Amino acid sequence: MTAPMLRRGPRPLPLHLSLALTRGMAALTIPPPSGEDWSNWNSGWPISKAGRAEAERIGAALAAGRHPPEAFRAAVLRRLAREDRELIAGIAAYRRHPWQREAAEVPVVWEEGGSRLLDFGGTGTPVLVVPSLVNRAQVLDLLPGHSMLRHLAARGCRVLLLDWGWPGEVERRFTLTDYIAGRLERALAAPPVAALGPVALVGYCMGGLLALAAALRRPERVRALALLATPWDFAAGGAEAAERARGLAALLPGLEPVLQATGSLPVDAIQSLFAMLDPWAIARKFRAFARLDPASPRAVQFVALEDWLNDGIPLAAPVARECLGGWYGRNEPGSGCWRVAGAVVDPAALALPTFLAIPESDRIVLPASALALAARMPAAHVHMTPAGHIGMAAGGKAEAALWSPLLRWLADL
Structure with missing residues (x-):
């Protein structure tokens, strides 16, 4: 515990600690024993019908076992104290972990503003990978021996990566049209790419939407299109999903002072928006990390992914408005x-x-x-995989979940 702190995170730390505190406060609102009046209980903490039914079940079990309600409250306090200790231990272990990224230099074959085309080599099907605008591209080249890009390059693909880079003064005025019809199309037309002929365009997350729009505009430069975890209908998934999308869009007016002052949506604001999608995820995974052997491959991979997540990129203000207002608020793609x-x-x-x-x-x-996007593309090959958004591309089982199926599809071209 005396090692120096080597990194920040998880960002924004005050938010994640506050969420953990809020969860603890909610857990301390103990229901009355089964059968007692609920009318005046916990007026400040609304509880769903399912939650009330579970509380009544617990109360009935306590009563059947002749346990006083105070015993249950004491058990909850012990559990919360243990989880708090694990959370702080996990965060401290992450911040002190000795691993540092030491990736091999990748040749730069084209540059414009802060953006670069990186050449990962290989021979065979030319592939141009387009990542999201809000995270660094290194998640696709995470660790030596665990890199989607190097995996493809070693197995029959000529791999190029468009690294969007940090938005400078010019990029902070960019719209999505500037990124797609401007920078991405110029990257497709750059001599090192044009010399390879039409490419397989591979877009990850938000990058998939950018790649799709570019492929529609310049089909002569694109041989095939792969979309990895790419959204389309922001209202799909039921009432809860639609409400989530509207909730994110509703934050836009409150973010306007920051957008106008800085010309961008800052990294911590973006991380806060992601945290809203699963408020308890950060605490849960850091408690699990506290139990890992720091020298294990799993711990190193956790640190590498967290370093990537915490080293995000601001989003140009016009793009932030288009995404939050146009995509999430008005569901323009869907x-x-x-x-x-x-x-x-x-x-x-x-x-x-x-x-x-x-x-x-x-x-x-x-x-x-x-x-919903697949449904709009009847000839598309759909690959469902039992993984998460990041795990599919960079997790411990990413090779089986995504890399190998994608490679087989590329080979069939």
Whole structure:
């Protein structure tokens, strides 16, 4: 416990600690014994019908065992204290972990502003990978021996990566049209890419939407399209999913002062939005990390992924408005109203081989949202995988979950 702190995170730390505290406070609102009056109990903490039924079940079990309610409250306090200790221990262990990223240098074959085309080598099918705008691209090249890009390059693909980079003064004024019809299309036309002929365009998460729009605009430069955990219908997934989307969009007015002052949506604000999708996930995974052997491969992979998550990239203010207001608020892609450079982005109009990888346990891009895109592309090859949004691309089972199926599809081209 005396080792120096080597990193920040999880970001924003005050938010995650506050969420853990809120969960503890909620857990301390102990229900009355089974059969007692609920009318005046816990007026400040609403409880669902399912929650009330569970509380009554616990109360009945206590009464049947002749346990006083105070014993249950004491057990809850002990459990909360143990979980708090594990959370703090997990965060401290992460911050002090000695692992540091030492990736081999990758040749840069094209640059514009803060963006670069990185050449991962290989021979065979030319592949251009397009990541999201809000995270660094290194998740696809996470560790020596555990890199999707190097895996593809070693097995029959010529792999290039578009690293969007940190948005500078120019990029902070970019819209989605500027990124897609501007920078991405110029990357596709760059001499090192053009010399390879039409490429297989591979988009991850938000990058999949950018890649889809670019493929529709420049089909002569794209041989095939692979979309990995790519959203489309932001209202799909039932009433809860639609409410979640509207809730994110409703935050936009409150974010406007920051957008106007900085020209971007800061990293901590983006991380806070992601935290809203699963408020207890951060505490849960850091408690689990506290129980790992720090020298184990699993612990090293955890640290590498957390370093990537905490080293995010701000989102240009115009793009933030389009995503929160247009995608989440008005569901423009799912309703057929999303436009790039004035033209509607219509997946049904794409006459290219298409691969859609959809993680079944994705909490960031709900499977229903991605499946709605597959439904718009009748000839698409849909690959459902028992993984999460990040685990599919960089988790311990990513090779079986995504890399190998994607490689087989590329080979068939």
